Amino acid sequence: MTQLIDTSIYTAVTEAIQGEARRILSEGSVSAVVGYAAARRKGSAQPVVITQADDSGKLIFSAACVNNLAVYLTKAKKDIPKNGKIGIVVKGCDLKALVGLMGESQLKREELYLIGVPCAGVLASTILPDTALTSGTIASKCRECGERLPQGCDYTPTVTPPITPVLEKKYAAEIARLEAMTPAERWAYWKEQFKKCIKCYACRQVCPFCFCEQCLCDRNKPQMVETTPRPAGNFAWHIVRAMHLAGRCAGCAECERVCPMDIPLNLLNRKMAKELKELYNHEAGFEVREKGPLAMYDEKDDQSFIK
Amino acid sequence: MQKYLSENNLKALLDRLIADGKRVVAPRMDAGTPLYGPLANSGGMVMDKLPRRSAKETFFPVCEDIMTYGKEGQKVNLTDIDPSTFPETVLVGVRPCDAAAIPVLDAVFSWDYKDEFFLERRRKTTIVGLACTKADDACFCTAVGLSPADPKGSDLFLTPLEGGGYACETFTEKGEQLINNHTVLFTEPNGSQPLPPAEPQTEKFDLKKVKKWLDEHFEDPAWDSIAVRCVGCGACAFLCPACHCFDIVDEGTEKAGKRRKNWDACGFWKFTHHASGHNPRDLQPKRYRNRIMHKFKYYDDKFGQSLCSGCGRCIRFCPVGIDIAAIVEEISKK
Numbered sequence: 001m002t003q004l005i006d007t008s009i010y011t012a013v014t015e016a017i018q019g020e021a022r023r024i025l026s027e028g029s030v031s032a033v034v035g036y037a038a039a040r041r042k043g044s045a046q047p048v049v050i051t052q053a054d055d056s057g058k059l060i061f062s063a064a065c066v067n068n069l070a071v072y073l074t075k076a077k078k079d080i081p082k083n084g085k086i087g088i089v090v091k092g093c094d095l096k097a098l099v100g101l102m103g104e105s106q107l108k109r110e111e112l113y114l115i116g117v118p119c120a121g122v123l124a125s126t127i128l129p130d131t132a133l134t135s136g137t138i139a140s141k142c143r144e145c146g147e148r149l150p151q152g153c154d155y156t157p158t159v160t161p162p163i164t165p166v167l168e169k170k171y172a173a174e175i176a177r178l179e180a181m182t183p184a185e186r187w188a189y190w191k192e193q194f195k196k197c198i199k200c201y202a203c204r205q206v207c208p209f210c211f212c213e214q215c216l217c218d219r220n221k222p223q224m225v226e227t228t229p230r231p232a233g234n235f236a237w238h239i240v241r242a243m244h245l246a247g248r249c250a251g252c253a254e255c256e257r258v259c260p261m262d263i264p265l266n267l268l269n270r271k272m273a274k275e276l277k278e279l280y281n282h283e284a285g286f287e288v289r290e291k292g293p294l295a296m297y298d299e300k301d302d303q304s305f306i307k
Numbered sequence: 308m309q310k311y312l313s314e315n316n317l318k319a320l321l322d323r324l325i326a327d328g329k330r331v332v333a334p335r336m337d338a339g340t341p342l343y344g345p346l347a348n349s350g351g352m353v354m355d356k357l358p359r360r361s362a363k364e365t366f367f368p369v370c371e372d373i374m375t376y377g378k379e380g381q382k383v384n385l386t387d388i389d390p391s392t393f394p395e396t397v398l399v400g401v402r403p404c405d406a407a408a409i410p411v412l413d414a415v416f417s418w419d420y421k422d423e424f425f426l427e428r429r430r431k432t433t434i435v436g437l438a439c440t441k442a443d444d445a446c447f448c449t450a451v452g453l454s455p456a457d458p459k460g461s462d463l464f465l466t467p468l469e470g471g472g473y474a475c476e477t478f479t480e481k482g483e484q485l486i487n488n489h490t491v492l493f494t495e496p497n498g499s500q501p502l503p504p505a506e507p508q509t510e511k512f513d514l515k516k517v518k519k520w521l522d523e524h525f526e527d528p529a530w531d532s533i534a535v536r537c538v539g540c541g542a543c544a545f546l547c548p549a550c551h552c553f554d555i556v557d558e559g560t561e562k563a564g565k566r567r568k569n570w571d572a573c574g575f576w577k578f579t580h581h582a583s584g585h586n587p588r589d590l591q592p593k594r595y596r597n598r599i600m601h602k603f604k605y606y607d608d609k610f611g612q613s614l615c616s617g618c619g620r621c622i623r624f625c626p627v628g629i630d631i632a633a634i635v636e637e638i639s640k641k
Contacts, residue, residue: 039628039630039633040630040632040633040636041444041445041622041630042444044628044630045628046536046627046628046629046630047536047627047628048536049535049536067626067627067628071538072536126628127623127624128443130444192338193338195337195338196337196338196340196342198360198369198541198545198570199541199569199570200540200541200542200544200545200572201540201541201575202538202540202541202542202626204540205538205539205540205626206538206540206626206627218577220556223558226558227554227556227558227569228370228556228558228567228569229369229370229569229570230370254626257626258540258542258624258626260359260360260542260545260546260624261340261359262338262339262340262359
């Protein structure tokens with residue numbers, strides 16, 4: 001049965017974000033605030049960068065505020081004025097990406113002013129943004145979210161997230177289903193999915209951790225990965241990406257949300273996260289670490305795979 | 308020519324075409340996603356969903372081989388792909404926004420260089436359009452001068468009727484030929500009224516005014532505020548029925564390989580990256596500006612048409628909510 005999810009706190013959250021953005025911009029403690037603004041379509045939202053206190057009223061928070069804005073602090077940061085701290089609106093899931101980026105020396109905590117959002121969940125897809133948040137429309141990542149109230153932000157509105165109904169964890173079930181398959185069946189499943197890939201690279205472009213100045217997969221001298229949207233190159237691309245994100249991806253699931261071909265990309269990332277938890281007791285996005293388990297060696301590491 | 312085609316007879320038509328050895332391309336589900344693709348039989352057709360990618364791929368595939376090479380000792384063999392081997396195709400269930408973009412693409416693919424890959428497929432394809440009875444608030448065909456019942460680009464156009472089935476109208480010889488080859492399936496119009504067409508909510512753009520502003524504002528602060536959020540993927544261009552840029556790559560080994568033509572997009576940083584390292588479109592707003600300029604100014608300058616049919620795919624699937632209809636509307640009010 002579909003259950004409605006209570007998002008009534010978002011009105012208070014919106015007001016609090018606006019007030020705080022106005023305060024920090026007018027006192028000059030930040031040069032810009034990255035947040036969400038309403039867009040033309042009913043119920044829609046889009047990322048916005050405001051630099052004037054008078055524009056604070058544009059900021060909103062709703063179930064359509066799906067983006068992980070951390071991406072604007074890496075790849076796109078060239079376009080954001082850097083003469084001072086940058087304020088950013090973060091959900092709990094987004095904060096995990098920021099923690100990871102700090103660990104990888106891409107960001108400094110003191111350069112950021114974090115406005116945390118008490119979150120009741122966001123939509124899985126904004127193809128139709130004017131959609132009520134329910135147990136059927138909520139993003140899969142929100143079904144297993146343990147960070148509805150982000151910790152350690154500079155400002156968090158004093159609003160308690162509502163108790164959300166217990167929702168079925170979709171990733172765990174889907175991973176279990178795939179793990180139960182034979183390798184040939186699994187291969188067939190991913191082949192069908194990757195066949196659809198058109199190499200639009202939306203997955204890469206929204207990923208906070210895909211911050212390489214030049215992606216290996218864009219190189220053609222020498223070519224590392226076939227750039228053509230064909231099965232071989234598509235497989236290579238998605239597997240390279242999953243491996244490169246292993247131990248780093250904190251599960252914002254933006255790659256999966258934006259894929260115009262509906263490829264369940266976060267399944268790969270969650271599977272890798274599960275493996276790293278089992279092998280190294282590592283979970284991404286909780287502490288600022290210099291190196292993830294795949295970037296270092298310890299004598300106590302599991303060696304059983306060496307035959 | 309006006310005829311009536313029942314739903315069952317539409318299926319029968321497709322099955323007969325397939326049995327005759329024709330390639331029948333129609334909307335179908337592909338690993339959970341609606342896409343245009345070749346049907347094995349009429350049962351696979353999905354008429355109530357706008358395919359995620361546009362119909363352009365029937366003529367201009369995501370990726371196609373244009374030449375193969377092989378090396379035997381010191382001898383290199385080059386083999387062209389022969390477009391005359393492309394199959395006769397019937398493209399069915401094409402929405403007006405998708406069908407209307409196809410003749411717009413004819414202009415660029417038959418301009419100075421005649422692209423035989425595109426043109427041969429065009430010659431060999433009959434397009435059966437389908438009127439829309441549903442629209443969402445990303446649809447804006449009416450804003451760019453089309454409509455949910457516009458037969459532009461269709462050889463034969465189907466309009467769903469209140470009493471079920473379709474009113475068929477032919478617009479070209481190809482369309483008439485399709486009916487004449489299968490007269491038993493098409494009957495005389497039965498007087499049933501068309502279902503009311505969809506009504507996209509946007510107001511009609513003044514495209515002349517938009518172009519005039521674009522003519523005069525290559526440099527403008529508006530580009531920064533419009534595109535600051537653009538993350539530089541190719542989703543908009545790849546889903547677009549009218550975007551047509553491609554890249555040519557050679558892939559293979561020293562011994563054998565292929566030259567391929569792949570979709571490309573002006574949103575990618577690499578699109579204008581020169582071998583020297585210089586990039587004239589060094590920042591994302593310059594790339595996004597090109598998208599708007601190409602659609603509403605450059606193509607108009609060159610071919611007197613606009614490169615947008617208002618399908619709304621780029622709006623629905625932009626990862627960061629960029630809304631081309633809102634942008635053009637804003638420009639038209641400047």
